[in-house]
Amino acid sequence: MSAPAVNGDDMSFKIIQPALEHGLAARVGRLATANRTPLETPTFVGVTSRGAIPHLTPDVISKHTDIRAAYMALEDFIEKSSKRKSPAIFSLPKDGCRPLHAYTATPSTTYTILAPRRTPAVVAQNGNGPKHISVLTSTGFERVTCENFCTAVEQIMPDIVVPPADLTFSSTTPGAKRQAYMVKRTQEWLDEFFTHLDPEKTLKPSDIQVFAPLLPLSYPIQWEYLKHLAEEHAAKLNGLTLYDVKILHDLKNHPQLLDLPRMSMESPESPQQILRQVRLGVDIFASPHVNNVSDAGIALNFSFAPSSTGSSGLQPLGIDMSSEEHQTSVKPFMEGCGCYACTKHHRAYLQHLMNAREMLGWTLLQIHNHHVMSEFFRQIRQAIADGTFEEKATQFNKYYESELPLGTGVRPRARGYHFKPEAAQPKINKAPWNRLEGEGTPDQVAAAEAAGLAVTGPAAGGSETPLVPEADAAALAKEGFAKIERA
C-alpha cells in the first residue's frame, strides 16, 4: 500500500446536492480521503464483529459486495490476556500500512471506522466513570480512558474515528442528573481527545478523520455541548456521529456544523425508517440491522424504485428463506437481483442450507442483503439528485409492508461478546445436542463445544454431521429413503 498522502485537501466532504432549507433534509454528498474510494452519500457501512463482517471473508467482500466502509469497535480488539502485556493488535508493525486495515485484512479500498464500542453495545452495569468508559471485551468488562483510546487510534490508524462519549446504551432514558454528567463528560473527553491527538500534527498527517459524537439527549440538555463543538472544534471535525437522529432538527442553530457529514448510529429497523432518517439529513448509516436480518434467515426483497407488477396488496420487504414453500423453487432470492447469490444460486438451495444449518446459508444471505442495501442507497442518491426523492419515498411507503417478517430459522450461535447473560434469563443458544434416548456416550466434540473449547457455528456440530432422520418412518418410506419392515 502506498504511504498516505499528507494533504489536508484530500480529506473532505462535499455536498453535491444540498438540501433546500438549512441542510436539514435529504442531501447527496461525497466523502473522500487520499487512500480510499470516495463514499457517495447517503450510504450505509458494513458493521463488523471483531473486525469481520459476519460470515463474509475478505475475498467475498471485495468480489461480491459493494461495502465501502466497515464499522469496528475498539472493544473487539483489546481483551486482556495473561500471555501478553498489551493487546495483540498494538504489536503489529506499521511499515507503511495502516495496522487496523492490515490486521483485519480489510480491502484497501474500504474505509475503517473505529468507535469505542460495538453496535449494538452491551450495557455495562457498572457504567462509565468521570475518566473512563466501560467496554466489554471477549474476556470481560474493561475500563478505557480517553487517553487509552487516543493511544489506540494513533497506533492502529483507522480512517475515521468516533471519540468516546458517555453513553449508557440502555433502553431507558437516564435521569436528569445522569444526563448532565453525560454532556459534561463527553465535552471534557472531546477536549482531551484533541489535546492527545493534535489535528495538525497527528490526525491530518495520518489521514484520520474525526466524527464527533452527539448524545441521545434532548437539545435543551446538550445545546451547550453543541455550541462548544461549533465554536471550539468545528474546524477540527470531519463529521458528526448521531446516537439519536432527533437532534438533527436543532442543528440549524449551529451553522458551523451543518456541512459536516452525519453518521447515524440509531439502527433503522426497516427501509421506511432509513428513508425517514435520510429525509432528516442523515448521510451515513452504521446499522447492524443487515447482519441481523441475515442471521434470521431473511432475504431482503425491496427496491427504492420497484417495477410495479400490478399485484395487489402491500408487498413484503423480506422473504423467510427457511420456509418450506421454497423447497423446490429455482427462482432467485429476489426477482431481478444481480447479486452473486441470486445469479448463481436459488431459493431451493438456500432453503436447504438453512434447514441443514449449513454456514454457507448465512454467507449467501449476507451477500444478497448487502447488495440489496447498496442498490437501495444508490437509488436514493439518484432520486435526491434528480429531485424525485420525496415522490418515490411516498410511493415506497404505499407499496411495501411497514415491517420485515420475522425469520423462523435457527440463528448462528451467539457468542459471549454479543450479550451479557443475566440471572434467570432464558438461554440464548439452544443446546445443539441432547442425549438421544437410550444413548450412553455423549459426543465428545459436542461436549467440547458446550465447554466453549471449539467449533464455530452450529453446523460445525459433532465429529460428523449428524445423520438423524427428523421425519417419521412413513415420511421416510414415502421419500424413498428406506422401506418399513413388517415384523
Place this chain on the structure above:
Amino acid sequence: MAATIASQSSAALKFDLVARCSTTRARASCLTLPHGPVQLPMFMPVATQASLKGLTPEQLEETGCRLCLNNTYHLGLKPGQEVLAAIGGAHKLQGWQHNILTDSGGFQMVSLLKLANITEEGVRFLSPHDGTPMLLTPEHSISLQNTIGSDIMMQLDDVLVTTSPDAARMREAMLRSCCKEMIARDTPGIAIGGLSGGEAKADYCRVVATCTELLPELKPRYVMGIGYPEDLVVSVALGADMFDCVWPTRTARFGNAVTKHGVLNIKNAKFAVDFGPIEEGCGCICCRKGDGGLGITRAFVHHNTAKETVSAHLLTLHNVWYQLNLMREVRDAIMADQYPAFIRRFFANLYPNKADYPEWALGALRGVGVDLVEDET
C-alpha cells in the same frame, strides 16, 4: 500434457494412465468424468450436505477442486429425494459445475445412526423418530444416487471394520475373495473402504498394498476416508489414486491449519502476535499477498477462531488448498519420476528429526522400495 501410456474406457469414465513411478507403485493418471477431467492422484474435499462448510462453490472452485463429495444419505434426508428430483439433481441444487462423488451410505449409516446394522438385505435401522424398524436396500442406495446425479457412485457395501476381532467374518468380508469378486464384476473403478476406522496404520498399509497388488492397473483406486497428509503420500506410493476425508475441513473449524511442517493449532496464544501468513510460501488465497491474495495473518485467524465463522472459513480455504496442492505436487513428482525424492522431502519437512519418522510409514515405504532412514545419495 504427458503422453498416455495406456487407457481404459467404460460408459461412466475414461482412465488414462500417464506415468508410473519406477520405484514405488505410485502412478499418475487422468480420469475423464461427465463433468470434466480430473488429475490423479487427487484429494476430494467433502461437502456433506451439498455445501463445503461455509465456502461458496466459487471459492471451492478457486482452490482448484474439480471433484468433491456429497453424502448420499445426508442428501436423502435433507433435502430428500423428491426435492432433488424436482430440482434436477445435486449439481443444480448447489450450483456446482464440476464432478460429484457420492458414497454408498453404508459406512455413514452404521457410524452415524445408532441402532443400524448391515445384513444380507441391506441396512436395518430403527427410525429415531418413532422406532419403526426400517430397511434400506442396495436398490434404495442406487436410486438415491441416481436422483443426486453424481458423476461417481458407490454401491452399498458390507462394512466391517478392519479391527474386527472376528477373524472368520473378516476373511469372509474382505481381502482376496472380495478383490477378486470386484474384478470379476468389472466396475469402472474400485474403492477400498472400511478403513480409517481406527485400525493400526501398519494394518491399513497392508490392506491397501494387498489390494493394489491384486487390482487391474487401468482402473482408478479410491481409498475412502483417508486425509492426513502423510497417509496420502504413503498411500500413493502403495498405488492408490483417490482419497476423501472430512478431517481438513473439520480441523479448520477447530482452529487448526494444515502446513507442510505439520498441523498448527492457531488457537495457541503464541499466534496472537504472529503477523506472518498461515503458512509461509503457501499459494492459497489467504496466505498470498497482492495479486488477489488476502494477506491473512495468523494473528487475525487467532483473533476470531471459535468466535466468528470467518476464521473457520479462512482456515477451511487454506486447508483445502493445502490438500489439493499437496496432491498436485505429488503428481508432478510422479510425472518427473522423482517420487521417492519427494517422499523424502515431505517427511523431512514434517519431522525435523529422522528418529521421529513413524514406524508404519517406514515399513510401508520399505515394502515399495523406499528407505527413508537410509542416507540420501
